[in-house]
Amino acid sequence: MNHEINRLLNYGLQNGMIYEDDIDYSANLLVDLLKLDTFEKEDIDEKLETANDIIENILSYAVKKGLVEDSVVFKDLFDTKLMNCIMPRPSEVINQFNNLKEVSSKDATDYFYDLSVASNYIRKNRTDKNIRFKKFYKYGDIEITINLSKPEKDPKAIALAKNQKSSNYPKCLLCKENVGFAGNVNHPARQNHRIIPLKLNGDNYYFQYSPYVYYNEHCIIFNKEHKPMVVNKETFEHLLSFVEQFPHYLLGSNADLPIVGGSILSHDHYQGGNYEFPMDGAKVFKTITHRDIQIDFLQWPLSTVRLISKNKEHIIHLSEHILNKWINYSNEDIDIISHTEGTRHNTITPIARKKGDNYEMNLVFRNNRTTEEYPLGIFHPHQELHHIKKENIGLIEVMGLAVLPARLKDELTLLEKCLINEADINDYESLEKHKDWFEEIKNQEWTKDNVKDQLQYELTKVFVRVLEDAGVFKLDEKSKKYFIEFIEEAIEGEE
Numbered sequence: 001m002n003h004e005i006n007r008l009l010n011y012g013l014q015n016g017m018i019y020e021d022d023i024d025y026s027a028n029l030l031v032d033l034l035k036l037d038t039f040e041k042e043d044i045d046e047k048l049e050t051a052n053d054i055i056e057n058i059l060s061y062a063v064k065k066g067l068v069e070d071s072v073v074f075k076d077l078f079d080t081k082l083m084n085c086i087m088p089r090p091s092e093v094i095n096q097f098n099n100l101k102e103v104s105s106k107d108a109t110d111y112f113y114d115l116s117v118a119s120n121y122i123r124k125n126r127t128d129k130n131i132r133f134k135k136f137y138k139y140g141d142i143e144i145t146i147n148l149s150k151p152e153k154d155p156k157a158i159a160l161a162k163n164q165k166s167s168n169y170p171k172c173l174l175c176k177e178n179v180g181f182a183g184n185v186n187h188p189a190r191q192n193h194r195i196i197p198l199k200l201n202g203d204n205y206y207f208q209y210s211p212y213v214y215y216n217e218h219c220i221i222f223n224k225e226h227k228p229m230v231v232n233k234e235t236f237e238h239l240l241s242f243v244e245q246f247p248h249y250l251l252g253s254n255a256d257l258p259i260v261g262g263s264i265l266s267h268d269h270y271q272g273g274n275y276e277f278p279m280d281g282a283k284v285f286k287t288i289t290h291r292d293i294q295i296d297f298l299q300w301p302l303s304t305v306r307l308i309s310k311n312k313e314h315i316i317h318l319s320e321h322i323l324n325k326w327i328n329y330s331n332e333d334i335d336i337i338s339h340t341e342g343t344r345h346n347t348i349t350p351i352a353r354k355k356g357d358n359y360e361m362n363l364v365f366r367n368n369r370t371t372e373e374y375p376l377g378i379f380h381p382h383q384e385l386h387h388i389k390k391e392n393i394g395l396i397e398v399m400g401l402a403v404l405p406a407r408l409k410d411e412l413t414l415l416e417k418c419l420i421n422e423a424d425i426n427d428y429e430s431l432e433k434h435k436d437w438f439e440e441i442k443n444q445e446w447t448k449d450n451v452k453d454q455l456q457y458e459l460t461k462v463f464v465r466v467l468e469d470a471g472v473f474k475l476d477e478k479s480k481k482y483f484i485e486f487i488e489e490a491i492e493g494e495e
């Protein structure tokens with residue numbers, strides 16, 4: 001174990017997490033955690049990409065010694081505590097980030113992202129297992145990821161989770177009080193978690209990376225206070241203030257209403273990163289100009305206009321104006337009703353970018369009304385698509401990247417077998433929900449060689465239908481005309 005501790009210290013040094021003067025201190029934290037009596041310094045000569053190998057060795061030692069239960073949930077709690085022994089203090093990370101940012105915001109995010117991976121806060125060995133592919137269909141290169149990185153709880157952990165007293169601390173997974181939190185069976189350990197304070201148009205936010213990185217440098221910007229999501233003028237100000245400071249990142253907000261919003265509505269936050277989404281490449285079917293703002297209508301399943309201008313204030317003003325018009329917009333001919341009995345249905349998913357001197361604001365129009373026919377939402381994936389996606393269509397999906405549940409991995413593998421007649425769909429309960437889909441596609445030519453690729457393509461088509469269901473103005477001529485009329489009328493009234 002002495003050797004593994006030396007390897008871990010060497011790893012910390014190489015990744016700028018600790019410095020020579022920290023060696024005795026970090027070694028003693030590790031000696032205590034691993035219940036050892038002594039430590040001897042060794043010279044280590046190795047360069048490691050990740051700490052996985054060292055962590056694995058230490059974990060199996062800890063399990064053998066009875067220091068930790070042999071269960072993924074407890075091992076995750078333990079190895080986070082382990083990494084904490086070589087973590088820089090939060091203030092050191094913040095200082096380093098700010099020093100770099102003064103020269104280059106990209107250097108600052110590179111440093112912070114690399115630390116988030118090196119510290120195992122982003123469990124890259126897990127996120128690398130996610131299935132990812134891109135297929136061209138109708139609107140562009142649509143992307144699918146099947147998220148395999150959230151570990152399933154084992155029965156022991158589930159039993160313990162039931163008895164775990166629920167405390168209200170930290171209030172949620174986004175709250176700033178997660179930094180350093182030891183975690184429990186119901187809440188991940190966060191001793192290796194670091195956050196950076198930011199001012200967005202004068203308001204207090206924090207910058208962190210998503211531990212699940214659904215795309216490159218997937219970051220989360222969250223309010224200092226635990227307070228609910230809202231989309232209003234300040235949202236547009238915050239988004240543009242961020243891309244002004246970090247022009248190599250995009251930043252968007254989930255909508256602020258249930259069904260069309262994200263999974264966390266209780267804590268105000270945005271999501272961004274260094275990534276080109278399928279939506280960025282969408283074609284434009286109409287452009288109009290208003291003052292110094294170019295307004296592009298995107299050929300995209302979710303109804304979107306992109307405002308482009310060098311003048312940030314003008315974009316904020318027009319975005320707010322269009323939002324307010326949209327909140328009260330109804331058109332029964334295409335099933336858009338703004339309110340029922342005083343309950344509001346209309347909102348916007350906004351996404352900001354900076355390209356050269358231009359600011360861009362994408363406004364994606366959303367409506368969360370439900371009916372007896374569509375109890376989960378009219379502008380939400382309809383019943384026949386639920387076998388693939390039933391959950392909210394949030395910001396990431398709006399931009400054309402599907403995040404699909406882990407169960408699909410095994411189901412798709414089985415479906416492949418059924419399509420090439422190596423298995424019978426009736427034998428598998430888990431495939432019951434896919435039967436209609438199977439009937440629809442089974443008569444194509446399926447071979448061992450094409451089955452994987454062709455099924456991925458069929459899955460992409462289903463996801464595109466999911467997005468089309470979520471669009472409020474469909475892309476037929478009549479709805480496009482209504483969409484253009486709505487925007488033209490809205491901008492006419494702008495003061």
Ligand SMILES: [Zn+2]
Nearest residue numbers: 172175226267
């Ligand atoms: Zn919170």
